[in-house]
Amino acid sequence: MAKLSNRFWFQLHGWFSLPIWLIFCFVCITGTIAVVSHELTWLTNPAARATNPDNLTAKPIAELIAAVEQAYPTADVGSVMVLEPYLVNAVIFTDHDKPQAIAYVNQYTGEIQQVNQGITFIGFMRSLHGWLLFPWQSSYSIGYYLVSAMALVMLGALITGLIIYKSFWRSFTQPKIRFNQGKKTVLTDLHRLAGVWSIWFLIVMSATGLWYLVQAVMWHADIDIEPHAPLVAAAQLPATQQTPPVSFADAMQIAKQRFPDFQPSYLMLPEHNRGMYNLMGGGDHIFYDQYAYNLSINPWTGDIAQEKSPATMSALQTISHIADPLHYGTLGGIWTKAIWFLFGLLLSGMSITGFMIWGSRTVKAVRASRASTVLQEAHDGAK
Structure with a gap:
């Protein structure tokens, strides 16, 4: 038997x-x-490396966005991805001849090192592994x-x-x-x-x-595990003013004041006049991913319309934000x-x-x- x-x-x-x-x-x-897709990108693509021979401090992300807008005057910047310190920041934008493009901007020098209009190796490997394309x-x-x-x-x-x-x-x-x-x-x-x-x-x-x-x-x-990003109330929109008074730099400052250990990772700019700054980032919590903090900031008033942090997460949200670091081993760098x-x-x-x-x-x-x-x-x- x-x-x-x-x-x-x-x-x-x-x-x-x-x-x-x-x-x-x-x-x-x-x-x-x-x-190790980030490390392989660094190894195989010199344009993705954030070289810093003069040991400069990283520039504010608002300056990197300005550099892209100066190089492409008709560009519409939608979001920014902040990766490891040894990789460039990715400024995602659209233009009249570019349905979607990613500018590799060196956060230490402010130089645009490459413009990628296709899928990145990092995105390809995550998609191939995650859902087999x-x-x-x-x-x-x-x-x-x-x-x-x-x-x-x-x-x-x-x-x-x-x-x-x-x-x-x-x-x-x-x-x-x-x-x-x-x-x-x-x-x-x-x-x-x-x-x-x-x-x-x-x-x-x-x-x-x-x-x-x-x-x-x-x-x-x-x-829904995560709440949807809110919209600016129609009553808050001014009748004549077209440009929101709260800039992206202001929104980043508000986020830092609210969460001093906020480390930006994915930053979305308003898509239209009722859109908000949706800022996501990590902090000092080792087991949480780089999206553990989330703030929606009203560009017309500067108010924080919605926020999330490890201290305020539900049980399902907590599991959602600790799963990736455990699955991909990013919790200790x-x-x-x-x-x-x-x-x-x-x-x-x-x-x-x-x-x-x-x-x-x-x-x-x-x-x-x-x-x-x-x-x-x-x-x-x-x-």
Whole structure:
């Protein structure tokens, strides 16, 4: 009975991954690359590097916007993305000959180093990993469901793997890889060793993936986790004045006064006369993402119409803002990214070695079945 039980768990462990092995492996590999997509951008695109040989302080973002507007007088700047200190700021704008463009502006020198009119490598990898580039239909994407459902596969593989591998904790103190006992033994030892040392990582990926699945269902059901940005009341619009008196620089100052540790990450300018400055950023909270703070500032009055911070978040909002740092390893900067990248490689390797182990067992079983059939036919013929 014990042998039957072990065989059952082994088969279940395989079936948790094998039917969708290619998707699972692809998601693991693209996620591993997405973790270091910012660093790969820095490495491969010199125009994206925020070089600062003179050790200058970063210029106010309002000056970077002004530099783009000076270079492109008819441009309409819509938003600004602030990335790592070693990457340029991305000023997103439209122009008469540019439906959408991203100006790479060095925040230390104020120089426009490149204008990109296509998808960036960072955006491409996040989209490829997040929803496999499947189209979004209204508020859902089949690709997003497929990717987030991999959390169930990962969790099932983890649980069944621990049941199969008796005394797995010995791999922490007595790791072994038997190189002299054949290819199958080496693959099995590598698979088990990587799995045991990745238990914590598998738990984190499964938990955050399950949240993404829940989040997808909520989006599909039109259940809002975050409130929509408010609009300026029509009664507050002046009858004659066309330009709002509160500038972008003023709005940034208001945000800093409200939250002294506010570190801007995504800043949206008003799209029309009833639009507001929607400023998002991070703070000193290590487990929250770079959008944990959110302020909507009225450009006509300077009032904060809506705000959000870790102190005022609901339970669902808190989960939403801690999921990404845990999933992508951004909570400790480049050092935790390196750790997540390493374990992402291990997870990708486990997917491949697991398939190879299953393949060798399957080939062996098929050969044994064929040999048995031949022997049976020979025996029947002898009669």
